[in-house]
Structures are given as C-alpha cells and as structure tokens.
Amino acid sequence: MEAIKVQGTPNIYRHHAGALTDMKQVIETQGLKKGLLVTGKASFNIAEPFINPLNLNVVMERYNGECSREEVDRLKEKAETEAVDYLLAVGGGKVIDVTKATAAAMGLPYLIVPTLASNCAAVTPLSVFYTEDGVFTDHVVFDQAAFMVAVEPGILIQTPADYLRAGIGDTIAKWYEAKPLVALLPHQPIAVKVSQHAAKLCQDVLLAYGEAALNDQKAKQITDRFIEVVDTIILASGMVGGFGEHYGRISGAHSIHNGLTVLEETHQHLHGDKVSYGILVQLALFDEWDEVNHLLPFYQALGLPTSFFDLGIQTDLEEKWQQVARHATRDVESIHLLGKVTPDLVHHAMSELEQHVSRLRKDDAK
Secondary structure (H helix, E strand, O other), rough: OOOOOOOOOOEEEEEEEOOOHHHHHHHHOOOOOOOOEEEOHHHHHHHHHHHHHHHHEEEEEEEOOOHHHHHHHHHHHHHHOOOEEEEEEEOOHHHHHHHHHHHHHHHOOOEEEOOOOOOOOOOOOOEEEEOOOOOOOEEEOOOOOEEEEEEOHHOOOOOOOOHHHHHHHHHHHHHHHHHHHHHOOOOOHHHHHHHHHHHHHHHHHHHHHHHHHHHHHOOOOOOOHHHHHHHHHHHHHHHHHHHHHHOOOOHHHHHHHHHHOHHHHHHHHHHHHHHHHHHHHHHHHHOHHHHHHHHHHHHHHHHOOOOOOOOOOOOOHHHHEEEEEEEHHOOOOOOHHHOOHHHHHHHHHHHHHHHHHHHHHHHHHO
C-alpha cells in the first residue's frame, strides 16, 4: 500500500477555561506581531467578551458566509494590505476553513478559536470549498496545520444546541466511513490503526454520552461529559483523518452530503445533519439494515434526520433523489473509495431508506 502522510494534530491544543489566555502567551512567545482575525457576526458576538480582554493586535474581518475561492482571494488581499504575520479564525467550520486556506495561500501561521463544536475543522489541515451560492465543489488538504487551537468551554456552552447535535452527526460518521476503507487491507500500518482506534472512540463516546451532552448544552451546564463529547468532535475526530489520511477521511456519507447541496431545500440544514443522513444511505447501499436499525433510536433521540421527509423534502422525491445521486457519484467523489457506485444504486438506497423509516414509524404508531 502507499505511504501514509501523518498530520495528526495541531502544534498545540488547549481545552479549558482560560485557553485563550494561553493562546495570547503563545502568540507573544512566537514573536507574532499583527494578526487578521477572521470571524462571523454571530460567532464574534459570543466570543467577543473572551477576545477583547486579550488586547491582541489584530484587524478584524468578517467573512462573507461561504468558504469559496473568491473569499480566499479577498481575505488574502486584506491580509497583504494590512501586512499581518498570522491569521486567527474565530468561528465555526466555514470561518475556520476559509482562514486555513488563506493562511496556506500566504504561507502564514494560523490559530483557531472554535465557537461551535459542530465538526473537526479546527484540527484538520483541510478546507471544504463551496460556490458563492453554497454548492459543494471540492476539498483541499494542506501541508500546514494550525499552530494552536484554543477551545474555551465558556464560549461553546453558549452556542445553539443544534450545532452540537450536528457535530455529533458529523463525527459518528468517522467510524462508518473509515471502517470499510481499511477492511480489505492485508496490513494496517500503525498510523492507520491509530486512526481506526480514534474512529471507534468517536462512535463509543457519542453513543454513550451524546444525548446527555446535548441536554447539558441546552441547560447551559459545562459537565465532564460535555467536555468529553466536544473533544471527541473536535480532537478525536480530527485524528481519524490526521493519522489515516485517505483511509480515514471521508467516503460514502460525505458524498451523500455533497449531493444534497444541489437541493436548495437542504441549505438550511447543518453540515453534520446532512452527513448523518448520509451514513444511513451508505449503510442502506450495502444492505446493512441491522446497523441502520441500531442507529435509528439514537438519531431520533437527538433529532438527527433519518429521511428526506426529515430534511423537509416531501415532493418530487424521485426527481430529487436522481439529482442528489448524480452529484454524489461524480467521478471526484469519495463514495467510489467503497467500490464503483452508480447513481442508480444511490437512488435505490435513498428510496429503500425512505420506505424503511416510514414502515418503522407506522409500526411504532400502532
């Protein structure tokens, strides 16, 4: 097998009350003088009370809402004009991704303060690109990881619980997407074994504590299980791809997510929600109905989507399944890592899943 490129973790990872004070010390120790702080309106409203007391020498720039190549060019121009020597992302996945891509384009170090526990973007040296209209195009892996990730639980506990739910959905996919990628390997390098252990840890922790942590988020209570679930979403999840590379990043579920982005109705749904639906489609694709049934009660307890109906799509299903299936099986899509997958196969899997979930709901209602 080909060699694995290990990009395990950021240089520094801190998750505790006061992590941002640690970050300021790191900035000073590294001799960084001026930063471009990239953020979003909602993100900075929550993070501002933690950021302002640091008195960092930064220029703040709000991103336009998408991680697009046009936005990277705009932020690069701003960073060059301001003559900054580092970038600081304060926000969710798209803020983080567009900052990573800008830093990579400029060869500058970057630091991250995640305001949402909705994905592993803070730990992975990877950006997912979309058009300005929010349609997925591709993803790029960079050589450069974050110099520091500073996770402040006081920020995360204030954010809407929907994002934690989506983070759980996105992260539990790590096990289901990575497992089949290595199943046929005659030999697993140590890095891949670490990746698989991290993927299984993601599944175990989230099935055990995900619902309770979500309730803690809703109650605004920082508990040990909340901290553990957040670290699972951000750190353990990032380690799956960081150590496993293409044997640990994405496969079927994320391709289904990408296919869903062609439907305007799905743009209101969070990334992790669509990925979690993609897990079920991937399992249906290979007739793993026992595992689908195992996950459905967990999905229902958290409010994760299990069907097109749950995604708010109730009309023209055949046509929309075809649209999603075609986009999810483009030649560039990672679903083909599982074997040759055609649009018809994906269309059939989505149709079968819809019928399966509908039958179970009717049975439960009796």
